[in-house]
Amino acid sequence: MVLRNTPGAGQSSDFDALMVCAVIVTYGPDPVLLRKVVASVASQVGHVVVFDNGSRAVDVAGLLAGQQRVSVVPSVLNVGLGAALNRACERARQMGFQHVLLMDQDSVLAGGMVRTLGTALVDLQQAGHVAAVGPQFRDARSGELAPFVRFGFPLNRKLRGGAGQRISCDFLITSGSLIPVAALERIGPMDEALFIDNLDMDWCFRAKRAGFSLHGICDAQMAHSIGExxxxxxxxxxxxxxxxxxxxxxxxxxxxxxxxxxxxxxxxxxxxxxxxxxxxxxxxxxxxxxxxxxxxxxxxxxxxxxxxxxxxxx
Structure with missing residues (x-):
């Protein structure tokens, strides 16, 4: 089945959002938007690690100074998105977190998104190994609701689902993906040789080949933009x-x-x-x-x- 309904009202979740560390990679971010992004996630997780990938025009550390449960890891050089995500995830693992939430610098979370993802993750794990769950996002410019994708020929199958549905899919974008640290350790880190594009595609391919599943959670919402x-x-x-x-x-x-x-x-x-x-x-x-x-x-x-x-x- 492609679509699954959420658990009934009587079911409970063992998910602890305080055991989630959000990981945000920045590179010359819009200061106003970055503050909005951090504010949207900081109240939903245990900690936020911001890896600044060699920004020059924006002082990311200064911009976020004084914010509780937020730490900035500065890099003098742009080491690439893959390396930045890996270093930030290593920091989260060292701090003892059980899950990482990967985020782009322009992704704004809806209220309760992390808990919605986590509740779904715990339930889906009862049926097998889950690599990641991800939210359904709207393009911040067009307002278009992005679909989840199952690969096919000659065309992919695009599934938007609806309220209460969980969609088994072949690919999740990096931003918004909630990943158990245990799954990340088994599947492996992002491929740093790719530097920036198709990192998520490569990781999802490896996850599926290793026997893990990926799921889009329609009740989890996020605003995000793809491309410049x-x-x-x-x-x-x-x-x-x-x-x-x-x-x-x-x-x-x-x-x-x-x-x-x-x-x-x-x-x-x-x-x-x-x-x-x-x-x-x-x-x-x-x-x-x-x-x-x-x-x-x-x-x-x-x-x-x-x-x-x-x-x-x-």
């Missing part, structure tokens, strides 16, 4: 996501790297390759800075074929 810009399009009613030119290097490279990995589902590769081709053509022909986009994409494809990881080459 949302443009109107006749192709998609809710618009298309546009990234900065340099991000296309990682998107192209990391996609190819995932195609090469044995644990990557073949069905996902089969339906993702055409999407990669469309993204290449769309960025090269129809968006501003076409030449820059083309150069970054070609470099990314080349390095993916060569098996190269890490940050952006100089």
């Amino acid at each position: 810009e949302l443009r109107a399009s006749w192709v998609k009613q809710d618009g298309v996501i546009v990234h900065k030119p340099f991000r296309l290097y990682f998107i192209m490279r990391n996609r190819v790297l995932l195609y090469r990995r044995r644990y990557t589902p073949r069905v996902w590769i089969a339906q993702d390759v055409p999407r990669l081709v469309l993204k290449f053509v769309g960025n090269a022909l129809f968006l501003p800075q076409r030449w820059q986009r083309l150069v970054f994409m070609c470099r990314g494809l080349r390095d993916g074929l060569l098996g190269r990881g890490g940050g952006l080459p100089g």
Whole structure:
């Protein structure tokens, strides 16, 4: 079954939200929005670890100074999203927390989101190993409710569900994912070689291959934005996501790297390759800075074929 209803009123949860450490990675954040993000999560968890990934224009430590149950881990350099998440999760584990809640710097949680996720997690664990549960989010710009995804060919199956439903899925975005520390230890950390894009995809692939399940919890809500810009399009009613030119290097490279990995589902590769081709053509022909986009994409494809990881080459 894809959809499951929440437990009845008579059932209880052993979930303790104070044993959750939220992990937020920042890089040049909007100060006002970051304060809002931290405020939305700090009251729902035991502690918040903010890993600042080499921000220069914003003093993240100073911005969050004095906030209870919030600690900032500064990094002089941008070590990449994967390494930042891993270092912050290591800190949470050292502090004795049982769960980590991964968050982006622009994700604002609805009230009670963490407890809703945790209650669902405890219940779902009765049926087997659960890698993560995640909320249903609305795009902060368009207001569009994002679906949960099950891979298929020629198209993925997109499931939005409804109140009280839990959706078994093949992928959860990083932000908002509630992960048991025990599951993280068994599945492994984020792949730091990917640096930024497709980290969540890779981790979910490994989780599923290891026999863990992933679930989207419709009653858990969050506001979040994917990509740097949302443009109107006749192709998609809710618009298309546009990234900065340099991000296309990682998107192209990391996609190819995932195609090469044995644990990557073949069905996902089969339906993702055409999407990669469309993204290449769309960025090269129809968006501003076409030449820059083309150069970054070609470099990314080349390095993916060569098996190269890490940050952006100089």
